[in-house]
Amino acid sequence: MSEAMLADWNGPLGGLPPLDAIAPDRFVQVFQSAIDDCEREIDGIADNPEPPDHANTLAALGQCGRALRRLRALFNVAADTMADAQVSAAAPTVLAMLAAHDDRIGQHVGLHDRLAMLAGQDAQPANDIVQARRRARLLERTLQDFHMSGASLGATEKARLIAIGEEMATCHAGFRRILVEDEGDLLPLAPSERAGLPAGLADRPLPCTRATIEPILTQHPDRAVRERAWRLFAARGDRAPDRCTLPLAATLLRLRAERARLLGFASHADLTTSNRMAARPETALALLDRLWPAARDKADRELDALAALARQDGIDRLAPWDVAFYRERDRQHRLGAGESALSRYLTLDGLRDGLFWLAERLFGLRFTVLPDAPAHHPDVSAYRVERAGAPIGALYLDPFARTGKTGGAWVQPLRQPERGHDLPIAMIVHNIARPQEGAPAHLRLWDAVTLFHEFGHALHLLLGDVEDHRQSAFHVPWDFVELPSTMFENWLTQPDMLAAFARDPATGRAMPDELAETLGLAVAKSGIETAEYLAAAIIDLRLHMRADPPADLRAFEDEARAALGMPDALRPLHPLAAFRHLFAGGEPTYSAGYYVYIWAELMSADVVAAFAEAPGALLDRPTAERLEHCLLSVGDADPPDAAFRAFRGRDPSPDALLRARGLPVQSA
Structure with missing residues (x-):
């Protein structure tokens, strides 16, 4: 073997x-x-x-x-x-x-x-x-x-840098292991409580994964059950003294600060942003600070509306385990359809075929099954990717949550493109709730958006045309890497794609026009979502901009939330104890860089605006060809700011981002 x-x-x-x-x-x-x-x-x-x-x-x-x-x-x-x-x-x-x-x-x-x-x-x-x-x-x-890597350091400093790297790797592995163990813990429910579970969850174990917990928070009518589910999920990484990630996170912060000093930087945030488009942490923080007040105000208005709904049920004060439930009720009231009505038409097979259709319409790609491709699990499928009859790579899909699988979703680059040597191979990993045997997999809205997001990453890798694999898609500056993924989320609501591929598998009926319109409104970023994300990104940056890490991470997190004026009903999107972006990956990953999603969205919103201005809108082939030529195929071979200007003819404008997030556009 x-x-x-x-x-x-x-x-x-x-x-x-x-x-x-x-x-x-x-x-x-x-x-x-x-x-x-x-x-x-x-x-x-x-x-x-x-x-x-x-x-x-x-x-x-x-x-x-x-x-x-x-x-x-x-x-x-x-x-x-x-x-x-x-x-x-x-x-x-x-x-x-x-x-x-x-x-x-x-070295x-x-x-x-x-x-x-x-x-x-x-x-x-x-x-x-x-x-x-x-x-x-x-x-x-x-x-x-x-x-x-310390190539210019003396022998003693080089040795210390190596020791820091080894200790960091051990901490990353320990952090990841604890989260996987915690996500394997089961939510205990009495038989009577199971009656309120969403379809597909009632007769199975309930692990502490997002794929399980979020449907319960959204749909279970028993507030006590929602509270137990929320508390179990919120405590990941901090459930017991002997299974706590915070000591590992504290060690990582100390090691990062020491490494930054060895390399001549004031902080870990200064070190990481020096190799990104932002160049300095203050530049990234300035964007977040510009967006925060408007996002918090919008979130406050949305929470007030949810609290009014909760009071009708005798709930005096909105709690974190109420937010998703009343957001779903509010959606049904305002839009005429809830999560389950949309999910009926959003199947894994349908959306996968829709993504393949979009890739063919935009970029001329064809996806065909590779039936004999070796796989590590029966859930995994593989596809040959070609254009004009010539192969350009392969795509794997590993869609379902299971024991031993890290939560969330990502693209694993199995092989980077290299002209004349290697064709790229990408694997999309997701954690969709597994359906009943023989039944179609229905995706929740978040799952569907995430699938489109990850497909954007996969396209970035598959379309790479670079001389050296070190200049492929996953080597671009980290605040550019999320541009194709955040951009492609917009294609989920493309009308022709929905008409052909968003169908009820029981009847074959396409998603009705009024429901498709509802879907478009539902995927629009709310103030609550924007505030949750921005708070996590601001806390990350402020944590890593410190020359000396805080002694008490729980206290730091509480104080940072208070300084932002974060509403009590909005608990951390990623508590530090479960913030795998920061502490469970290699160095550097998203540490001092969780902001990259909004930085990339600034550019991706402007890319989508370019499609909207074109005759064919989101299916405009000339715009897609220009996008591939200027941005997607070049990877890191060209500086990303120059690549964007080659596509758009100018630097990105924040106006498109503000409109996409439903925030007021500020006049010049």
């Missing part, structure tokens, strides 16, 4: 990942072998007696460690979607090994010196001006990564 995890991938499309050959008990051994091979390749580049040039240094570095990259993809699938005891046992060691390896490469003196020599030379030969510019950007970004 270990040989299978290290071997070249076989099959169509340049090889498919052997997901059925993952052997968690062999991870440590095979990773050590792959790391050793990669480091020998690195040493060979650094020791090359020939003068450095693009081919023998920068391009050669990109080709190093191909087996290690493949193995990392398999490990990420295992750690996030099949976390049994063996995976959990191996993960801390593997993550520490990888962190140490990344640090050794990033490799010979390799750094060779790259610096290359940067000091005249422009390298290239086929054209564009290729030369993009190669120069790759070299500049690579040297920047070396700086962030």
Whole structure:
């Protein structure tokens, strides 16, 4: 089995990942072998007696460690979607090994010196001006990564930086493990209480996942049941002293602050934003602060309306476990349809086919099933992606929540595109509630929006046309990476797509026009949603802008909410103890960067406005072709601000974002 995890991938499309050959008990051994091979390749580049040039240094570095990259993809699938005891046992060691390896490469003196020599030379030969510019950007970004890894530090500081990376990796794995365990805890209900459960949940265990808890909060008529469900979910990561993530989060904050100081930055937020479009944390915070007052005011008005509905039921004060329930009642009152009426027409099969249809209309892509693709679970399906008869990559879909699978949704890049070498492979991972055997999977509104969001990420990867995999979609600055995903959420309400693919599976009837209109109103961002998100992003930035982390994270979170004037009924969207974006991923992820969603939405709203201005609106093919050429295909080969200007002819305007969020547009 270990040989299978290290071997070249076989099959169509340049090889498919052997997901059925993952052997968690062999991870440590095979990773050590792959790391050793990669480091020998690195040493060979650094020791090359020939003068450095693009081919023998920068391009050669990109080709190093191909087996290690493949193995990392398999490990990420295992750690996030099949976390049994063996995976959990191996993960801390593997993550520490990888962190140490990344640090050794990033601090490799010979390799750094060779790259610096290359940067000091005249422009390298290239086929054209564009290729030369993009190669120069790759070299500049690579040297920047070396700086962030401590390549310019002394021996003592380098050793400390490596130790910090290893300790961080252990903390990430521990944080993730506790959340997975907590999300496996079951909500206890008496038989009489089960009668109020939404369809599909009444006769099954109720794990503490978003896919289970949110329908209960939205639909269960018993307030006591909603309160128990909310408290169980809100306590993830902080349920018991021996199963608490906060000590791990505190350690990560301390280590991040120390690392930032070693690298010459005032704070972790200064370090992370230095490599992003925002450039400084104050710039990102200024955008959030500009939006916050209007978002809070809108949320207050919406909560007042919900409180009035709750008073009709004898509830004097709206609580966090009431908000979703009365928002659903308010939606039914205002829009004439609730979550269940919409969900009837939003099936997984229908929306998947609708997404494939949209990708063909916009970008000429065709998706066909790969029936024999190896998979790690029966739920997983795979699709060949082609254009004009030529393959461009593969897409996997892992849609349902299950034990051992991390909550939420994301795209796992199984293979990055590289012109002349590799076709991209993306996996969309979701956590939709599993339907009854033989029944269609009906998606809640949030699930449907999320599916479209993740498909935007997948398209960004699949449409990549870059010379080097290090310039593909998932290597763009992190406050640009969410542009394609937030943008594609808008296609959920596209009328032609709904008419063809949003159908009641029992009758075959298409979603009625009035319900389609309701769907459009329902997916519009409310003040409550905007305030919840902005508060989480502001707390994240302020936490990581501190030179010294707070001693008490619970107190810090409460004080930050109070300073914002956060309404009591709105508890944290992501409590720090369960904030996996900040504490359960690699370094850096969304730490000091949860703001990236709104930063990217600033641009994506302007992209959608460009479609709206075109003759074909959201299905306008020329606009889609320009979008692919300027933004989606280039990855990080061009600076994102220049790429956006190439598409739109100007910098993004905040007006489209304000309108999309239902906030007042400020006059110039």
